[in-house]
Structures are given as C-alpha cells and as structure tokens.
Amino acid sequence: MPDKREFKKVLVANRGEIAVRILRSIKDMGLQSALLFHRVEIDSPSVKMADEAFEVTGETPVAAYLDIPQIVKICVENNIDAVHPGYGFLSENAAFVRALDEAGICFIGPRPEAMTLMGDKIGSRNFVQERGFPVAPSVIDEGDEEQLVSRILDIGFPMVIKASAGGGGKGMQIVRDEKSLREVLATARVEAQRYFGDPRVYAERYVENPRHIEVQVLGDEHGNCVHLWERECSIQRRFQKVVEETPSPALDQKQRQDICEVAVGIAKAVNYTGAGTIEFIYAPDGEFYFLEMNTRIQVEHPITEMVTGVDLVAEQIRIAQGLPLSLSQDEIKQEGHAIECRICAEIPDEDFAPAAGKVLMLRPPVGPGRRFDSGAYEGQKIGTAFDSMIAKLVVHAEDRPAAIQAALDALNDFVILGVDTNADYCGRVLRHPAFASGDTNTSFIKEYQADLQPRAVGEELHAAALATAALSDRQFVAMMDEIPYPYRLMKEWRN
Known part of the structure; x- marks a missing residue:
C-alpha cells in the first residue's frame, strides 16, 4: 500500500490564472497556500490570495520561474510540503521533480520516469505503438539525412515535422512535396534546438483536415485509472488552441467510448499517477491516432470540470497525498455541454500579433x-514577458446550441479596456455556421479566414460604442462624477 503523505503547506510554482485556480482548490481543502511571484506581478490577485508569497528573481521573469535551485531553496527554507506546478514552466520537467524528491518535498504530478517517457515525442510514440495502440505512420530521425528523406518518400506526403522534445505546437512544420522537404527539415531542427535545446525531429503522416480530440485521465498509486471523457480542441491558430468544448460534436457514443478506453489503456501502460491528457488526431474517416501525452493539468481543464463536477486540482492533490481516486469510472458522467474561449492579449486581424497595454477596466x-478564470487586474501592464493568454471564459449549458449562445452572451458581457484581445474574434468563431453545425477541424481558422474578418465600423460608431460601454459601468460613472480634492472645498460657482 502506498504511504499516505500529510500536506500542511502547498506551494504553487506558477502565475496568472492557473495560480489563482490552484490556490482556490488548496484553500477549499483547508491547506495553507504559498506562491512564487516575480516583482513585476507584486499586485496580482494570486499574490493577494495566497497565505504566503515568495519572490523569485532572474534575468527575465520567465527565467525566474524556471530557476530550480532557487525554487527548491525557497521550499526548504519555508517548510513547503508539496509543490503544484500548474502548466508550462516546470510542470513537465523531470529534473525539477527529482530535485524536489531529494529535498523531501512532494511534487503534485506524475513520477519523473513517466514524465520523461511521455515527454519525448519519439519515445512515447514508440512505446504506444509497441503496445498495440493506434499511431500514424511516421519516421524517426536517427541522424542519417538520406535515410530519413528516403523513408519519408516511402510513406508519402503530406508529412508534419515535429520536435522530438517539444510540445504546444512549437516548431512544427508541414511539408507537402519532395522539393521543399530538405529545407523544412533543416528549419525544423533549428527551431527544435531553439525551443527545446534538442535538435531531434520526427516526421509523421499529416492527416488532412483532422480534428484534435483529447481525453482527460486520472491515475492513482493504488492502480486505479479513469477517464473524464473527451474534449475537442480543433479550433487552433498556429497549432495553439483558441476554443475548446466537451463533448465533441464529432463522436457518437461508441466512438467516444473507444477513444476514452484507448486513453486509459495508454495511461495504465505507463503506470501513470496524477492528471494527464492523451491527445489524438481524429481523421475524417473516423480513425484516430495517438498524438502525444501531456503529463500535467491542461489549460482547458475547466470544461471537463463543468460537465463532470470533478475538481481536477483537488484530485491531483489527493493523489499526491497517496490517497485513492474519489470516484470510480461508473460515477463519472458527462452532463450538458461546456465551451471555453481563451482570452489572449493579441490582435487577430493582424495575424494574431501580440498586444500590449495597461488594463484600464476589467469587468x-x-x-x-459561467466561469471566468483570470489573473488579470485593473492597472496591470500587459507586455510580452509571459504567454499572451490572460483569461479563460467558460460556460456550461444543457446542450451544445445553448452552450454556444451562453458563450456569445458571456463574451458580450465581458469588458476589458486598455489592451486588445481576441474576445470579439472568439465570438466570430462561435457565430460561424460551420462551427454551429459542428463541422470543425484544425484548419478551421485558415479555411474561414475571410469569413472571420470583422465587419467594418466607422470611426463615429466606434467612438459611440466605447462611450456607451464606459458610461454603462457604475464605477466609471462614479469616478467621473467625483469632484477633485481642491474643488470640493469650494462652494457653488458664481459669475
């Protein structure tokens, strides 16, 4: 039997909306919370929410959150029992897990062996294929350029070139003919080295117009492993997800059961503990292939929580404490439909260029x-130091049409001034007839690029809309009506 571990103080080694979300579960479980922060985020909601907050320093804000010795030192000096990494940063770094192990601190996540195996795109793919699970035809780069090119030509085009050590769509290249193959391979290797410090790549048969479907799994130290159904994440730009939903409109109940059972089978084969996500490419003919496993909590986990009622972060903590899962497979039901829109500081109509500014108003x-997960706050300066995502807008309704309308209503009620976001663009996606009918794939944004352009609005109407939005906010109106200090001392004006 696994040893039960008692946690008194849990550190969140992250920032922004995911830090706020994790802190909420820590507090709900009656545990003491701690947080890392960089000085540029001293006024953030997560710092105010945590029982304790510890500053991390570095050449850049991101470097501070990646400094393993500094973070472990903070944990040791402040009696931290466990660390929740969130997503990104050190969430899939096996060296971080081992450093915490050596210091006697529990990592809330999988063991480093599983993390290392499934974090390597080549190794995980081979592991899955050897155990009889479906994978797309592929070629591994073993250092022989001519052999790699020859084997790619044998499989045929199109192919997608990926970094072996990478994830999140970074460095991916699609090649459609022999003429551009060598150039694409060279570019992919350079990007793999730049993003992940590892130039290895592999080539995989590219499925045209696929859907991106993933399955949430949970495994404990008692041999239990369950799925919490699937999420569809096909609405993407540059391989980055924009809108996610569950259930997937593409699957019937048998297909849903099949893909979820495969995901559980893969997780069991790895002896996986914690929360993880098995991602699949779903072809138009109904076939699906293993893509990768993310050994952490996902950005889009709230939609799974909305339809199942399961607190995934709380389950992560329970698993790390050595406790069994709180639910059996039969007890996990999908109720209704949920949609998530990632709200990013960017300008979609300028090729999703990053946006910067100061948040003047946030409503x-x-x-x-409705659920709004965010670490943003009024007065915050949005720059390029971190990822562009500033919030997640999530809705839940009885069925998909109702969820789409609920998401549109919530987007209409959302107000942020001072920085450009993709909120309006998400609304355009949700209103598109193809999305409404469930006819989506990973090329949706590119395919309907013209349809997703904004309607032209004249300068006068634009100014009137901004004024209306501002004047409809009570706090803003009260601020306008307030008389500045020196003039409050004066009586009525007389001329």
Whole structure:
C-alpha cells in the first residue's frame, strides 16, 4: 500500500490564472497556500490570495520561474510540503521533480520516469505503438539525412515535422512535396534546438483536415485509472488552441467510448499517477491516432470540470497525498455541454500579433453557468514577458446550441479596456455556421479566414460604442462624477 503523505503547506510554482485556480482548490481543502511571484506581478490577485508569497528573481521573469535551485531553496527554507506546478514552466520537467524528491518535498504530478517517457515525442510514440495502440505512420530521425528523406518518400506526403522534445505546437512544420522537404527539415531542427535545446525531429503522416480530440485521465498509486471523457480542441491558430468544448460534436457514443478506453489503456501502460491528457488526431474517416501525452493539468481543464463536477486540482492533490481516486469510472458522467474561449492579449486581424497595454477596466462576465478564470487586474501592464493568454471564459449549458449562445452572451458581457484581445474574434468563431453545425477541424481558422474578418465600423460608431460601454459601468460613472480634492472645498460657482 502506498504511504499516505500529510500536506500542511502547498506551494504553487506558477502565475496568472492557473495560480489563482490552484490556490482556490488548496484553500477549499483547508491547506495553507504559498506562491512564487516575480516583482513585476507584486499586485496580482494570486499574490493577494495566497497565505504566503515568495519572490523569485532572474534575468527575465520567465527565467525566474524556471530557476530550480532557487525554487527548491525557497521550499526548504519555508517548510513547503508539496509543490503544484500548474502548466508550462516546470510542470513537465523531470529534473525539477527529482530535485524536489531529494529535498523531501512532494511534487503534485506524475513520477519523473513517466514524465520523461511521455515527454519525448519519439519515445512515447514508440512505446504506444509497441503496445498495440493506434499511431500514424511516421519516421524517426536517427541522424542519417538520406535515410530519413528516403523513408519519408516511402510513406508519402503530406508529412508534419515535429520536435522530438517539444510540445504546444512549437516548431512544427508541414511539408507537402519532395522539393521543399530538405529545407523544412533543416528549419525544423533549428527551431527544435531553439525551443527545446534538442535538435531531434520526427516526421509523421499529416492527416488532412483532422480534428484534435483529447481525453482527460486520472491515475492513482493504488492502480486505479479513469477517464473524464473527451474534449475537442480543433479550433487552433498556429497549432495553439483558441476554443475548446466537451463533448465533441464529432463522436457518437461508441466512438467516444473507444477513444476514452484507448486513453486509459495508454495511461495504465505507463503506470501513470496524477492528471494527464492523451491527445489524438481524429481523421475524417473516423480513425484516430495517438498524438502525444501531456503529463500535467491542461489549460482547458475547466470544461471537463463543468460537465463532470470533478475538481481536477483537488484530485491531483489527493493523489499526491497517496490517497485513492474519489470516484470510480461508473460515477463519472458527462452532463450538458461546456465551451471555453481563451482570452489572449493579441490582435487577430493582424495575424494574431501580440498586444500590449495597461488594463484600464476589467469587468468579467458573471452569472449561472459561467466561469471566468483570470489573473488579470485593473492597472496591470500587459507586455510580452509571459504567454499572451490572460483569461479563460467558460460556460456550461444543457446542450451544445445553448452552450454556444451562453458563450456569445458571456463574451458580450465581458469588458476589458486598455489592451486588445481576441474576445470579439472568439465570438466570430462561435457565430460561424460551420462551427454551429459542428463541422470543425484544425484548419478551421485558415479555411474561414475571410469569413472571420470583422465587419467594418466607422470611426463615429466606434467612438459611440466605447462611450456607451464606459458610461454603462457604475464605477466609471462614479469616478467621473467625483469632484477633485481642491474643488470640493469650494462652494457653488458664481459669475
């Protein structure tokens, strides 16, 4: 039997919306919370929410959150029992897990062996294929350029070239003919080295117009492993997800059961503990292939929580404590439909260029069936130091049409001034007839690029809309009506 571990103080080694979300579960479980922060985020909601907060320093803000010795030292000096990494940063870094192990601190996540195996795109693919799970035809780069090119030509085009050590769509290249193959391979290797410090790549048969479907799994130290159904993440730009939903409109109940059972089979084969996601490419003919496994909590986990009622972060903590899963497979049901829009500081109509500015007003949409996960705050300076995502707008309704309308209503109620975001663009996606009918794939944004352009608005109407939005906010109006200090001392004006 696994040893039970008692946690008193849990550190969140992350920032922004995911830090706020994890802190919420830590507090709900009656545990003491701690947080890392960089000085540029001293006023963030997560710092104010945590029981304790510890500053990390580095040449850049990102470097500070990646400094393993510094973070372990903070944990040791402040009696931290466990660390939750969130996603990104050190969440899939096996060296971080081992450093915490050596210091006697629990990592809330999988063991480093599983993390290393499934984090290597080549190794994980071979592991899955050897155990009889479906994978797309592929070629591994073993250092012989001519052999790699020859084997790619044998499989045929199109092919997608990926970094072996990478994820999140970074460095991926699609090649459609022999003429550009060598150039694409060279570019992919350079990008793999730049992003991940590892130039190895592999080539995989590219499925045209696929869907991106993933399955949430949970495994504990008692041999239990369950799925929490699937999520569809096909609406992407540059291989980065924009809109996610669950259930997938593409699957019937048998297909749903099949893909979820394969995901559980893969997780069991790895002896996986914690929360993880098995990602698949789903072809138009109904076939699906293993893509990769993310050994952490996903950005889009809230939609799974909305339809199942399961607190995934709480389950992660329970698993790390050595406790069994709180639910059996039969007890995990999908109820209704959920949609998530990633709100990013970017300008979609300028090729999704990153946006910067100061948040002058922030009014999140609240109400039944709505969830707004964010670490943003009024007065915050949005720059390029971190990822562009600043919030996640999530809705839940009884079925897909109702969820789409609920998401549109919530987007209409969402107000942020001072920095450009993709909120309006998400609304355009949701209103598109192809999305409404469930006819989506990973090329959706590119295919309907013209349809997703904004309607032209004249300068006068634009100014009137901004004024209306501002004047509809009570706090803004009260601020306008407030008389500045020196003039409050004066009586009525007389002329």
